[in-house]
Amino acid sequence: MSVDLPTVPVQPLQSKDFASDQEVRWCPRCGDYSILAQMKKVLPTLGIPKEKFCFVSGIGCSSRFPYYVNTYGLHGIHGRAPAIATGVKLANPELQVWVITGDGDALSIGGNHFLHAIRRNIDMKIILFNNQIYGLTKGQYSPTSPLGQKSKSTPYGSVDHPLTPLSVAIGAEATFVARSVDVDIKHLTMVLERAAHHKGTAFVEVYQDCNVFNNGAFSYATEKETRSDSIVYLEQGKPLIFGKNREKGVRVAEGNRVEIVQLGGDIKEDDLLFHDEKAPEPSLAFLLSRMRYPEFPEPMGVFRDVDRTTYDESVTRQVDAARAKLGEGDVEKLLNSGDTWFVN
Amino acid sequence: MSTATLDAPASTNGKKLENLETVVIRFCGDSGDGMQSVGTQMTNASAIFGNDVRTFPDFPAEIRAPAGSLFGVSGYQLCFSNHDIFTPGDAVDTLVAMNPAALKTNIEDLKRGGTLIVNEEEFNKSGLQKALYDANPLDNETLMAKFRVHKVPMTRLNRDAVEGLGLSLKGADMCRNFFALGLVYWLYDRDPKPTEDFIRAKFAKKPDVVEANLRSLRAGMNYGFSTESFTVHYHVPPAKLPAGKYRKITGNEAVAMGLAVMAKLSGKTVVFSGYPITPASDILHDLSAFKHFGVKTFQAEDEIAAMAACVGSAFAGELAVTASSGPGICLKGEAMGLGMMTELPMVIIDVQRGGPSTGLPTKTEQSDLLLAMYGRNGESPLPIIAASGPGDCFSTIQEAFRIATEFMCPVIFLSDGYIANGAEPWRIPKVEELPRLNVEHITAANGQNGEYLPYKRNEKLARPWAKPGTKGLEHRIGGLEKKDVTGNIDYSPKNHQHMTNTRAAKIANIASFIPEQKVDGPASGKVLVVSWGGTFGAVRTAVQKAQAAGKSVAHAHVKYMNPLPRNLGTILKSYEKVLVPELNCGQLRLLLRNQYLVDAQGYNKIEGKPFLVNELINVINEFHG
Numbered sequence: 005m006s007v008d009l010p011t012v013p014v015q016p017l018q019s020k021d022f023a024s025d026q027e028v029r030w031c032p033r034c035g036d037y038s039i040l041a042q043m044k045k046v047l048p049t050l051g052i053p054k055e056k057f058c059f060v061s062g063i064g065c066s067s068r069f070p071y072y073v074n075t076y077g078l079h080g081i082h083g084r085a086p087a088i089a090t091g092v093k094l095a096n097p098e099l100q101v102w103v104i105t106g107d108g109d110a111l112s113i114g115g116n117h118f119l120h121a122i123r124r125n126i127d128m129k130i131i132l133f134n135n136q137i138y139g140l141t142k143g144q145y146s147p148t149s150p151l152g153q154k155s156k157s158t159p160y161g162s163v164d165h166p167l168t169p170l171s172v173a174i175g176a177e178a179t180f181v182a183r184s185v186d187v188d189i190k191h192l193t194m195v196l197e198r199a200a201h202h203k204g205t206a207f208v209e210v211y212q213d214c215n216v217f218n219n220g221a222f223s224y225a226t227e228k229e230t231r232s233d234s235i236v237y238l239e240q241g242k243p244l245i246f247g248k249n250r251e252k253g254v255r256v257a258e259g260n261r262v263e264i265v266q267l268g269g270d271i272k273e274d275d276l277l278f279h280d281e282k283a284p285e286p287s288l289a290f291l292l293s294r295m296r297y298p299e300f301p302e303p304m305g306v307f308r309d310v311d312r313t314t315y316d317e318s319v320t321r322q323v324d325a326a327r328a329k330l331g332e333g334d335v336e337k338l339l340n341s342g343d344t345w346f347v348n
Numbered sequence: 349m350s351t352a353t354l355d356a357p358a359s360t361n362g363k364k365l366e367n368l369e370t371v372v373i374r375f376c377g378d379s380g381d382g383m384q385s386v387g388t389q390m391t392n393a394s395a396i397f398g399n400d401v402r403t404f405p406d407f408p409a410e411i412r413a414p415a416g417s418l419f420g421v422s423g424y425q426l427c428f429s430n431h432d433i434f435t436p437g438d439a440v441d442t443l444v445a446m447n448p449a450a451l452k453t454n455i456e457d458l459k460r461g462g463t464l465i466v467n468e469e470e471f472n473k474s475g476l477q478k479a480l481y482d483a484n485p486l487d488n489e490t491l492m493a494k495f496r497v498h499k500v501p502m503t504r505l506n507r508d509a510v511e512g513l514g515l516s517l518k519g520a521d522m523c524r525n526f527f528a529l530g531l532v533y534w535l536y537d538r539d540p541k542p543t544e545d546f547i548r549a550k551f552a553k554k555p556d557v558v559e560a561n562l563r564s565l566r567a568g569m570n571y572g573f574s575t576e577s578f579t580v581h582y583h584v585p586p587a588k589l590p591a592g593k594y595r596k597i598t599g600n601e602a603v604a605m606g607l608a609v610m611a612k613l614s615g616k617t618v619v620f621s622g623y624p625i626t627p628a629s630d631i632l633h634d635l636s637a638f639k640h641f642g643v644k645t646f647q648a649e650d651e652i653a654a655m656a657a658c659v660g661s662a663f664a665g666e667l668a669v670t671a672s673s674g675p676g677i678c679l680k681g682e683a684m685g686l687g688m689m690t691e692l693p694m695v696i697i698d699v700q701r702g703g704p705s706t707g708l709p710t711k712t713e714q715s716d717l718l719l720a721m722y723g724r725n726g727e728s729p730l731p732i733i734a735a736s737g738p739g740d741c742f743s744t745i746q747e748a749f750r751i752a753t754e755f756m757c758p759v760i761f762l763s764d765g766y767i768a769n770g771a772e773p774w775r776i777p778k779v780e781e782l783p784r785l786n787v788e789h790i791t792a793a794n795g796q797n798g799e800y801l802p803y804k805r806n807e808k809l810a811r812p813w814a815k816p817g818t819k820g821l822e823h824r825i826g827g828l829e830k831k832d833v834t835g836n837i838d839y840s841p842k843n844h845q846h847m848t849n850t851r852a853a854k855i856a857n858i859a860s861f862i863p864e865q866k867v868d869g870p871a872s873g874k875v876l877v878v879s880w881g882g883t884f885g886a887v888r889t890a891v892q893k894a895q896a897a898g899k900s901v902a903h904a905h906v907k908y909m910n911p912l913p914r915n916l917g918t919i920l921k922s923y924e925k926v927l928v929p930e931l932n933c934g935q936l937r938l939l940l941r942n943q944y945l946v947d948a949q950g951y952n953k954i955e956g957k958p959f960l961v962n963e964l965i966n967v968i969n970e971f972h973g
Contacts, residue, residue, distance in 0.1 A: 024824065026836065055819045060660065061826075071824050071837070076816035078663050079826025080656065081686050087653035091660025091668065092816070094644055095619050099664065099816055117656070120649035319644055326639035333612045333641030338605060339776045343542055343596065345396045347589045347775075 017048035024074040030065060035186035035212035036133060040072055042189060043131075046196045047073070050100070058099045060089040062109040065140050066133035066212070069104040083114025086121035089128050090315075097316045100200070101128040107148040108138050111167055115147075122176040124315035125204040131196070132169055132209050133186075137218035155217075170293035170307060173207040174286050180206035181289060181307040186213060187226050191237075191304060198306055204314045224297050225304075234297050238305030243276035246301045253277075254301070262291060264300065281309045361573055364580045370429035371536060371584055372437030375528065376454045377446025379422040380412050382525035387424025388771070389529060389543045395596045395773045396542050398586025399428035402885065403771045404436035404958065409626070409709040416470075416478035421453045430585045434737075434885030436770065438960040442535065444528050446470065446502075448479035455491075464495040465531065467502035467524070498577050502527055509567035510560040519557075523564035530568020537583040540565055590775060597774040599767035600627075602741035603697065604634030607669060610746050611642040614785040617666040621646040621657035626709040627765040628671040628699040651676040655683035655696070662692035663825075665789060665815030667749060671697035673765075674716050675706060677723065684758055685724040686827045688851070691803075691811050693752035693759075695745070700764040700881075702956040711956030712765035714881050715932040720760045721910060721939070727848050729855045731755070732909040734762040736884035739774035741767065744907070746783055753787050755858055756810040762909065764931075766958050767882040789815045802835040808861070809854035856911050865913035869895055869902030875972050876923035878948070880906040880936055883959055887929060890964035899972050906936070917944045927951060927971050929964060 022044045030036045047057065057075035061067035063082035070077030076099070080088045085103045093101050103121075110118045110132050121128065137155065138144040145155040145162045148169065152161040173181050180202040184195040192210065199206035211222040224234040236246040236254060244254035245267070253276040257263040265271050280288060289308040296302060373390065375383045384405055395401045404425040413420025427437035442463040445451040447470040458464060471486050485491055486499060506527040507520045515523075526547075533540050544562060551557040572578050597605075611618040620643065622632045636645040648654035654670045661668035672680065677698050687694055700716045702708025720732045731751050735744040745761055752759040790812035795801045800821040803811050814821040823835060831838035832847060867876070869891065879887040884905050891903040904919055906912065920926055920940065928937040929951040937950045951967045953959060 026824075053819065055817055055822055058664070058816050059824075070826070075822050076663075077822075077824035077826075078660065078690070079824065079828065080659070081682050081827055084652060084656035084683060087648065087656035088660040088663075090646065090648075090653070091619065091621060091657030091662075092664045093660075094621075094646055094657065095617065095661035095664035095666035095668070096815075096817060116649055117653050120653070319646075323639045323644065330640045333608065333638065335609050335612050335641075335779050335782075338608060338638075338641070339779070340593070340595070343392055343396050344776065345398060345594050347398060347586075347591055347594055 017054060019044045019048060021054060022047050022073050022075065024072050026071045028072050029068065031216050033215050034065070035135065035214070036066060036069070038186045038189065039131070039133060039192065039210055039212065040069065042192045042196055044073065045193055046200060049197065050200050052100055056099055057102065058089075058092050059102045059104060060085045060092060061104040062114055063140070064106040064109045064138070065214075066104055066106040067109060083109050083112070084117060085109070086114065086117040086128070086130065090121060090124075090126055093126055093128055093316050094319060097127070097320055103128055103130040105130060105132050107132065107134045107136060107146045107169070111147040111169060111172065119172070119176045122173055122178045122205045122207060125177070125179050125312050127204055127314040127316050129199045129202075129206045129208070131199070132207070133212040134169060134209050135212045135214035135218055136221050137214050139214045139217055143217035168293055168296065169209045171290060174290045174293055174308065178207050178308065179204040179312045180309050181293075182207070183209045183211070183302075183304055183307070185211040185222060185225050185304065188304070195306065198309070202309060204312060225302060234301050235304050236301040238279045238281070238292070238303050238307065240279060240281050240306070243273050243278050244303070245273070245276065254295075260291070262295060262300070281306045283308075284310060363573075363578065365537060366580055366582050368582045368584050369431065370427060370433065370437070371442070371582065372425065372427045372440050373442045373444070373532060373536070374423055374425040374440045374454060374457065375444045376421055376423035376450035377525070378413075378415050378449070379408055379410065379420045380415065381422065381446050382522070383422045383424050383446070386525045386529040387426055389546060390532065390538065391426050391771050392546070392596055393533070393538045393540070393542050394426070394428040395594065397539060399430065399584055400432045400587040400589060401426060401428045401596070401771065401773055402433055402436040403427075404766065405769045406957075407710050414478075416447055416449055416475050418449045418453055418479060421450050423450070423454060428584055430587050432587060432589060434889045435958070435961055438962050442532065444532060446524070446528065448475045448481055448485065451485060452479050452481065455485075458495060460494050462495055463498070463535070465498045465500060465528070467528070468499035469501050469503040500531065500571070505567060505571060506564050509563045513556050513560050515556065515560055520560070523560050526561045526564040527568040527571075530565040530570075531572045532568075533565070534569040534572030535578065535581050537581055540569065589773065592775040594773045594775055596771050597738050597742070598630075598769055598771045599735065599738040599741045599763050600630035600699070600769070601634060602738055602774070603631050603671070603745050603763065604638065606742040606745040607635060608638040608641040608643055609782060610749060610785055611667065613782060614667070614787060616642070616785070616787055618643045618669060619646065619658075619661035619666050620644070620669050620671070621648050621654040621661065622671050623648050623651045623654045623676060625651070625673050625676045627701055627768045628673050628676075628697065630768070631671040631697065631699075651679035652683060655680035656686075658694045658696075659683055659687045659690065659692060662687065662694045663690065663816070665813065668694040669697065670694075671699065673699050673701045673709075674703045674719065677716060677719060681724050684730070685726065685728050687758040688724065688728045688730055689827050690825045691756045691851075693749070693756055693813065695748045695752055695759050695761055697745070697761045697763065699768045700762060708956040710765065712882065712958060713931050713954065713956060714764060714883070715935065715954070716762065717880075717909065717932065717935040718938070720762060727852065729852055729910065730758055730760055731855055731858055731911070732760045732762060734881040734907055734909050735767055736881065736905060736907060738767055738770055738772045742774070743783075746785065749785055750783070751858060753785065753813075754810065754861070755808055755854060756813060757855065762881055764882045787813075789813050789818070790821065791818060793820050801833050803830060804833050805850075809850060809857060859911040859914045862908045862913060864915045865904055865906065865919055867902045867904050867919060868892075870900065871902070872922040873900035873902060874924045875899070875901040875968065876920065876926050877901060877903045877968065878906065878920070878926060878928045878936065878940065879903070879930070880909060883929060883931060886959035886961050886964055889961045890968055893961070893965055894968045894972070899968065901968055901972060909936070912939075912943065920944050920946045920948070925949065925971060927968065929959060929967065931959070
């Protein structure tokens with residue numbers, strides 16, 4: 005759902021207004037730089053004064069993010085950013101709250117908070133930088149690392165079955181779910197904008213290259229030669245078509261699964277799967293989230309965007325309703341409630 | 349029923365009414381027998397009548413343990429008196445045992461010559477087996493000769509009383525607790541009206557249940573009045589408490605009310621984030637009904653989230669608070685450290701219970717003091733304040749917030765299961781007498797170049813509290829070591845030493861902004877007894893009795909656990925010997941010995957139960973020599 009964000013009659017903000025005075029300490033050529041740059045592009049377009057933003061993070065490379073945007077920011081502890089952000093939003097629902105997290109932070113140590121923030125639909129944006137590796141601790145496998153991944157802690161290859169972040173989010177009743185990739189600047193900007201305008205928990209997974217410990221993990225989705233065959237862009241109301249010459253499509257097959265088909269011949273565009281991010285039922289979004297490279301092209305874009313009352317809104321409503329019903333809290337009355345008696 | 353005449357004991361039905369000063373009653377039965385309910389009712393009736401009252405609810409961790417089992421026994425002890433008292437009493441004057449298991453687990457606490465009321469019908473083969481009795485203890489003449497025994501066929505009498513209301517046998521038996529209560533009401537000359545009002549309100553939607561419980565209560569009273577078994581009943585005149593209007597209050601209620609009142613009077617929002625845990629959950633329950641006072645409650649997914657949310661709410665500029673017990677506090681440790689490092693105000697309530705690990709969830713203990721002192725990584729001192737009783741929680745929780753906001757730090761508030769569930773009469777304060785929390789948020793940049801310096805400290809070493817949403821004060825903070833003044837990340841050796849020292853000095857300096865330690869008794873002498881937290885009542889009573897017996901003994905009850913009051917060292921050195929009774933293995937004693945090099949001795953009990961006054965008197969006498 006899109007909301008009317010407050011308009012401010014002051015000078016429009018620019019990207020540079022959101023740059024903090026801190027030296028950015030990510031490794032050279034880290035994918036995080038691009039995400040930061042796109043975020044700084046999106047923020048001034050939202051019509052929200054700088055002081056109304058609050059960035060919250062956990063621990064990990066991505067979680068240094070708040071230091072680099074000149075808004076209110078809280079660099080928290082490992083995995084707890086959604087819980088910290090919940091506290092921020094409860095105390096002040098007027099703030100626009102962004103959670104910056106990584107695959108280890110959100111899905112391993114912080115898995116519980118991730119699930120519960122999403123199912124409550126607290127009005128916050130959760131941006132997960134997925135690089136399929138622990139970078140800050142120097143190269144252990146993460147909950148999104150593929151089976152067989154060799155890392156510092158898996159010299160013989162990982163035997164942990166990985167999680168698909170989008171499937172987890174959809175399973176946790178997410179109202180907004182999207183995916184983009186660090187180097188696809190335009191697409192990432194669009195996705196971040198959409199997330200910013202969603203009312204409720206907006207979850208965005210960004211494929212992010214850790215060029216030091218997991219270089220090229222997503223090259224299939226970023227390199228010119230492979231990209232068009234290994235990703236498919238989601239557009240509302242449009243069929244899922246991909247390939248260098250847009251010659252392939254995705255079709256729903258019997259047995260609640262999807263299949264890749266060649267367009268032309270008997271198969272027309274109308275036979276393909278048409279994307280519906282507004283579908284009230286999450287099955288389609290879930291089905292799309294199961295499409296993983298190399299068996300399928302991986303969908304990019306907004307998987308799901310539906311309306312549901314936010315948690316913070318409900319909390320505020322209950323407070324208002326209690327005040328309407330019981331009146332403003334009366335200290336005198338409260339102290340004297342229950343059975344009382346006098347001693348002379 | 350007529351109200352009792354206060355001065356002239358009346359006689360009715362040929363039965364004498366005798367005056368007593370203090371009475372201790374314990375109701376015990378299965379955890380499903382409604383013992384907590386009737387105990388609470390008798391407490392209310394006694395408090396409303398004007399007695400001073402203290403209670404000790406003692407229940408199993410299992411919600412419905414197998415019926416009749418020894419570990420499923422639930423008890424509620426109350427003491428009411430015609431003078432001010434500090435404890436729920438040691439030995440029991442009247443024991444009501446609803447089944448053999450209750451008798452077996454409680455009979456040791458009944459005074460020789462005390463009154464024993466049993467539901468004799470439960471002393472059947474099955475009941476005796478479940479309580480692991482080889483023979484019926486009611487037939488044990490040696491045992492029974494020690495007490496005034498009333499074997500009452502409670503089940504049958506109660507079923508007769510509610511006959512005709514269409515209740516099932518099970519439904520009828522559900523009212524048995526009120527029959528027992530009625531009998532005790534007659535025995536102690538209590539006005540049943542508050543209880544009748546309670547029954548009418550509680551079951552308002554079920555008229556037959558109202559009628560049944562009222563009949564049961566009345567039948568119990570009538571039984572005492574009519575049967576020849578009871579020849580005398582007792583009257584405890586009202587106590588001469590300080591004048592004023594009173595209500596009954598438990599520790600957890602007082603915490604919740606203290607927070608709601610603080611929210612309202614300070615115009616701030618209290619954001620409570622918690623996770624259900626015994627014995628702290630009632631704070632969450634009570635607060636969730638106080639939304640119209642400016643209270644928001646958040647039942648988080650776990651203890652860690654609750655603490656993390658507190659840090660978030662504090663950063664956002666509101667009054668953040670969480671409540672838990674030992675196991676939850678362990679989980680909160682890391683986020684408490686974040687609160688400490690970011691120097692944000694918040695209060696962490698630890699309602700201590702028996703530990704370690706899951707321990708004894710429904711029993712009391714004082715064994716989290718060192719956890720509160722040291723239970724975080726790194727050098728991370730936090731102020732700690734401990735309530736001494738149920739009513740004291742009301743002002744102490746507000747004092748915790750005064751310290752938190754004045755010094756910009758998390759504060760740990762220690763309560764315990766005994767304080768949390770125990771009730772006492774509480775003199776209702778006047779609204780105009782209540783303290784106002786004075787919270788200041790910085791509104792303009794404090795740097796020379798128009799920048800905001802989040803770690804620029806005031807004379808108390810407290811940093812400013814900027815509320816997100818305030819223009820020009822955008823800033824970033826976190827758990828990494830930061831440079832003083834600017835708050836930027838700084839790992840340099842000298843800075844870390846400086847910041848560590850500064851954080852410690854800030855907390856230590858709070859000693860100059862709290863009251864000096866008071867002593868009850870002579871300013872110097874032979875023995876000083878030092879206590880803290882929920883043992884206040886038992887220790888104060890024991891010391892006063894020892895003083896009355898001519899012993900040179902004084903009592904210092906410490907409320908400010910960290911930093912300790914600035915005059916405490918001098919006080920400790922003014923006595924020949926120092927005794928520290930604690931419901932742990934000597935945690936305050938360790939701190940005192942460490943800080944003051946004083947040869948403090950301990951008296952330590954870890955039974956999940958409060959101190960008895962008599963055991964402390966014996967210890968004091970022995971220690972005094």
